[in-house]
Amino acid sequence: MPDNISAALLSWYDANARTLPWRSAPGPYRTWLSEVMLQQTQVATVIPYFERFTARWPDFESLAAADDADLMSAWAGLGYYARARNLLACAREVAQRGALPDSEAELRTLPGIGGYTAAAIAAIAFGRRAVVVDANVERVVARLFALEEALPGAKPRIHALADSITPQERAGDFAQAMMDLGATVCTARAPACLACPLRRACAGFAGGAPERFPLKARKPDRPLRHGTIFWAERDGHVLLVRRPAKGLLGGMRALPTGPWTDSPPGLADAPFDADWRIAGAGVSHGFTHFRLDCALATATIAEHSGQVTGEWWPVAAIGDAGLPTLFAKAAKALGRGR
DNA sequence: CATCCGTGGGT
DNA sequence: TACCCAAGGAT
Numbered sequence: 484m485p486d487n488i489s490a491a492l493l494s495w496y497d498a499n500a501r502t503l504p505w506r507s508a509p510g511p512y513r514t515w516l517s518e519v520m521l522q523q524t525q526v527a528t529v530i531p532y533f534e535r536f537t538a539r540w541p542d543f544e545s546l547a548a549a550d551d552a553d554l555m556s557a558w559a560g561l562g563y564y565a566r567a568r569n570l571l572a573c574a575r576e577v578a579q580r581g582a583l584p585d586s587e588a589e590l591r592t593l594p595g596i597g598g599y600t601a602a603a604i605a606a607i608a609f610g611r612r613a614v615v616v617d618a619n620v621e622r623v624v625a626r627l628f629a630l631e632e633a634l635p636g637a638k639p640r641i642h643a644l645a646d647s648i649t650p651q652e653r654a655g656d657f658a659q660a661m662m663d664l665g666a667t668v669c670t671a672r673a674p675a676c677l678a679c680p681l682r683r684a685c686a687g688f689a690g691g692a693p694e695r696f697p698l699k700a701r702k703p704d705r706p707l708r709h710g711t712i713f714w715a716e717r718d719g720h721v722l723l724v725r726r727p728a729k730g731l732l733g734g735m736r737a738l739p740t741g742p743w744t745d746s747p748p749g750l751a752d753a754p755f756d757a758d759w760r761i762a763g764a765g766v767s768h769g770f771t772h773f774r775l776d777c778a779l780a781t782a783t784i785a786e787h788s789g790q791v792t793g794e795w796w797p798v799a800a801i802g803d804a805g806l807p808t809l810f811a812k813a814a815k816a817l818g819r820g821r
Numbered sequence: 822c823a824t825c826c827g828t829g830g831g832t
Numbered sequence: 833t834a835c836c837c838a839a840g841g842a843t
Contacts, residue, residue: 523826523827523828524827524828524829525828525829525830527829527830528828528829528830560827560828560829561827561828562826562827562828562829563826563827563828564826564827565825565826566826635822670831671831672831672832673832730825730826731825731826731827732826732827733826768827768828769827769828770825770826770827770828771825771826771827771828772824772825772826807827807828808827808828808829809827
C-alpha cells in the first residue's frame with residue numbers, strides 16, 4: 484500500500500504540479516529562501532516577496548552582504564520577523580562556509596532551520612530521502628489513516644506514518660506533491676475527495692468524514708490588550724524608532740509606543756513632552772496570541788526638547804519605511820499611509 | 822512541553 | 833463577524 488500511495492501521488496504530481504517561482508531555476512539558495520518564507524505563510528503571500536528578494540539578492544553571497552535595516556524593511560509585512568534576522572545570520576554563515584550543507588543534521592544546526600525545513604531542503608534541493616512533515620502532510624496523513632489521536636500529541640505518530648509512505652526515490656517531489664495536494668485538494672475545510680489521487684487508499688474518505696481529521700485541541704481565546712501609538716511630526720517628518728531585537732516585531736522600524744497593557748494607557752509613555760492629542764480613530768490588530776487595540780496620539784512640534792532617540796522620516800515616504808502592518812495601519816488611519 | 826512570535830486568506 | 837488556518841522555529 485505505501486508504494487501504491489507514493490506512485491499514485493507522484494503520477495498525479497507529474498500532471499498537476501503548481502507552477503511556482505522557486506520551482507524554476509531550482510537550487511539550494513532558492514529552495515532555502517522559499518522554505519523559510521513559507522514557514523507558517525501561504526504561497527500566495529510569499530510569491531511577491533520571493534520575487535523581490537531574488538531580484539535584489541540572487542545568491543547567498545549578495546544576501547550575506549545585505550544591510551540589516553534593508554533586509555528587515557524588505558521583509559516588512561511578511562510577519563514572524565525572527566525569520567528575517569535568522570535568514571541574514573544563516574546567509575552569512577553559509578557564505579563563510581562556502582555552501583549550504585546537504586545533510587539534514589547539518590542543515591538543522593543553522594539559524595532558522597528546524598526539523599521541517601532541514602528535511603525539505605535535503606529532499607528538494609539535494610535529492611536526499613527525508614521525511615518532510617508540515618501542516619499539509621499532517622492533514623493528508625491524518626486523513627489517509629483516519630488517525631483518531633489529536634495534535635500536537637499525534638506528531639510522532641504522523642511522522643512515522645509519513646515515513647512509511649515516503650519513497651526511496653524522488654522524496655523531494657513526493658514532499659512537494661503532498662503539499663500541493665494538501666493546498667489544492669485535501670484542504671482543511673472542504674476537501675475535494677473526488678479529485679484526489681489517493682481516494683481509494685484513504686481511510687478518512689472511506690469513513691465518510693475526512694474533514695474531521697486531523698483532530699485538534701481547541702485554542703484558547705486571545706486576550707485583548709491596549710496601547711498607544713505616537714505620531715510625532717516635525718517639518719514634514721515623523722519620528723520612527725527601532726524596536727528591540729527580541730520580542731514582538733523585534734528589530735523592526737516602528738512608531739513609538741509604550742508597553743501593551745490591560746486597559747488603555749492614554750498618553751503615558753509618550754516619547755517626549757508635547758501637546759499630544761488623541762485622534763478620533765484608533766487601530767485594532769490581531770497577533771497570534773492576543774488582540775491589540777491602540778489609540779493614536781499626534782503632536783506637531785517646531786522642535787523637540789530633550790533627547791529623542793530615533794530617526795525623522797519623510798511623511799510623504801512613510802510607505803517606504805518598512806513598517807510592520809500594525810504601524811502601517813496607524814499611518815493609514817491618520818491619513819498618512821497609502 | 823508550553824509559549825511566544827505576524828499576517829492575510831478563506832469561510 | 834469571528835474564527836480557523838497556514839511549506840514552523842526558538843526558547
